[in-house]
Amino acid sequence: MSNNQLKFRLSSWLTLGCITLLQALSAPRFIFSACASLMEQNYHISHVQLNNLIVASETGRLFGFVSTAAATCFPAWMILFIGLVFGLVGYGVQCFCISHRIPALSFWQALLLNILAGNSSCWINTYCQLLATRNFKDSYRTIVEITSTYSGLSGKILTSLVEGIEGRKGSTNSSIYLLLTCLVPVAAGLIVALVHSCLEFMEYGDSDVFPAVFVLIIATGVYTVIESVAPFFGFVSLRLRAVILALVLTIPFKVALLTAAADWFSAEKYHSQVTRTESNDSFESNPEKVSKEVKIAIGEEREADQKAGGEVDSDDKGLFKAGNDSGMKQLLLNVDFWMFYLVNACGPTLGMVYLNNLERITQSRSMGEASFLLEISSAFGFFGRMLSIMFHWYTREKSVIANPALTVLLMIPMPIAVFLLLDSNRCLYISTGILGTCSGALIAINSMTTSELFGSENLAAKQTIVLTNIPLGSLLFGYLAAINLQSEGAGDHGVCIGLQCYHKTFIIWGSICFIGTILSFLLHLRTQNFYSQKS
Structure with a gap:
């Protein structure tokens, strides 16, 4: 094996490890489901105002085009630096406020x-895309x-870290969550920046990380689900569970080291055999020729992929002609x-709103297991994303099932899961797992469906428009939940205990989700001819 191949395989796995580490530790959507009561008490805000903080956080995610534009002007390390500073300031100041190290913040300051x-x-997602683009050309x-599926694991990872630090199960109302939310991404970013500075990005093609990467992601998904629900892990130390999860998360780095070691030994063995061979006509005796052959092979593979991509692009106009201002108007x-x-608003966004209300839902039922439900939602959400992406990868050259049809199948269990929440505490665990899995899978196919139905030109702008459903849905659905909770709990800051606290909310949410399921079926019917023509 040539030095170029060896370096590239090492670079590929290290890059994969860097991206997964950042994605897993830099997606703090879970923070409100863990610290809702803590924020309400320290900011002296109502349930409705807390929901506005959630909407503000989701609104900040809509400005991804700023980081994308900045990536054309600034080096990659600066993009990462800006993202880490924003997170450190955004959550760090709130952490200092909640721990009473600085004066109390006004509601508008907390909003900003x-x-x-x-x-x-x-910004961190943009940096991850830059890493992937440079090292995985095709x-x-x-x-x-x-x-990106690893972003669904952030809730479970940081929950496990908090429980491991405090040494007790169910530790949700703690400023440690906020502290870890701002410090852990910075630590991960420093590690990634150090590795990135040592990486030598290759010029040609991709490494053969497939299907090994799928084996890795399946193993991670299976472990996180089993670790969350299996009774056996209840007897394992919380600190040990946190350490094991950290080891699982860093598997790509271990694979990189093992790959490098194996390649180095095989290269040494190869060179020793070449040295003992006196034939000058041997193919293996010319490292430059080996490198050239590798480049030719990779180039041929890239051309094949481009041809395949060209075939897809020829049909990639979507349901209407796009690519200019008139296309966007259309x-x-x-x-x-x-x-x-x-x-999207009635499905995955509603699932996110449910996740943000987990702590208050468990408090209303006197359960005190918000952290456990958060782990379940996070693990099953990761599993749903993983299965969806793997299914798309292995069926990309076949017409097995169209994305709108897959959306219908994923939407059907969601209203059932919401209505099950009306029954008992036991159904809370089942519903959380179902909503986490279906929401994760729907999020994973969102961008692909947008590209297929409405064209790949100006995809970023189209996707941004679609993503506005998240803050708008969070505002509407979260507001309904907050108003009902305040009416049942006798005021803005009243505490409500009992199944009646979220009874109206679950009926409304279930009805909305059911409407979303009907709409997904109608969309499937309307796009059947389009997909039959493509196939």
């Missing part, structure tokens, strides 16, 4: 800090999709687009 903290993930989109007047928009 949450916008800043939410936007930090955009399959960087797949790498980005795969590694998009906004397209009925199918707004049906797709509402499906």
Whole structure:
């Protein structure tokens, strides 16, 4: 094996490890489900105002186009630095306030800090895309999709870290969450920056990380789900569980070291055999020729992928002709687009709103297991994303099932899961797992469905429009939950105990989710001809 191949395999796995580490530790959507009561008490805000903080954080994520534009002007390390600083300031100041190290913040100051903290993930995601693009020339989109699934694990990882530090189960109302939310991404970013500075990015093609990367992600998903629900792990020390989870998260780095060691030994053995061979005509005796052959092979593979991509692009006009201003106007007047928009609002966005209300839901039922439910939602969300992306990867050259049809299948269990919440505490665990899995899978196929239905030109702008359903949905659905909770709890700061606290909310949420399921079925019917023509 040539030195170029050896370096590239090492570089590929190290890059994969860097991206997964950042994605897993830099997506703090879970923070409100863990610290809702803590924020309400320290900011002296109502349930409705807390929901506005959630909306502010989601609004900050809409400004991803700023980091994308900045990536064309600034070096990659600066993009990472800006994202880490935004997160450190956004959550760090709130952590100091809650721990009473600085004067109390006004509601508007907290609002701006949450916008800043939410936007930090955009910069970090842009940096991850830059890493993937530089090291995985042909399959960087797949790498980005795969590694983005790790963002669903952030809730479980940081919950395990908090429980490991405090040594007790169910530790949710703690400023340690906020502290770790701002410090852990910085620590991960410093590690990634150090590794990045040592990496030598290769010029040609991709490494053969597939299907090994799928084996890795399956093993991670299976472990996180089993670790969350298996009774056996209840007897394992919380600190040990946190250490094991950290070891699982850093598997790509271990694979990089093992790969480098194996390649080095095979290279040494190869060179020793060449030295003992006196034939000058041997193919293996000319390292430059080996390197050239590697480049030719990779180049041929890239051309094949480009041809395949060209075949897809020829049909990639979507349901209407896009690519200019008139195309965007037509998009906004397209009925199918707004049906797709509402499906996302009534499905995965509603699942996020449920996640943000987990702590208050468990408090109303006197359970005190918000952290456990957060782990379940995080683990099953990761599993749902993983299965969805793997299914798309292995069926990308076949017409097995269209994304709108897959959306229908994923939407069907969601209203059932919401209505089950009306029954008992036991159903809370089942519903959380279902909503986490379906929401994760729907989020994973969101961008692909947008590209297929509405064209890949100006995809970033189209996707930004679709993503506005998250803050808007959080504002509407969260407001309904907060108003009902305040009415049942006798005021803005009243505490409500009992199944009646969220009874109306779950009926409304379930009905909204059911409407989303019907809309997804109608969208599937309207796009059947389009997909039959593509196949």
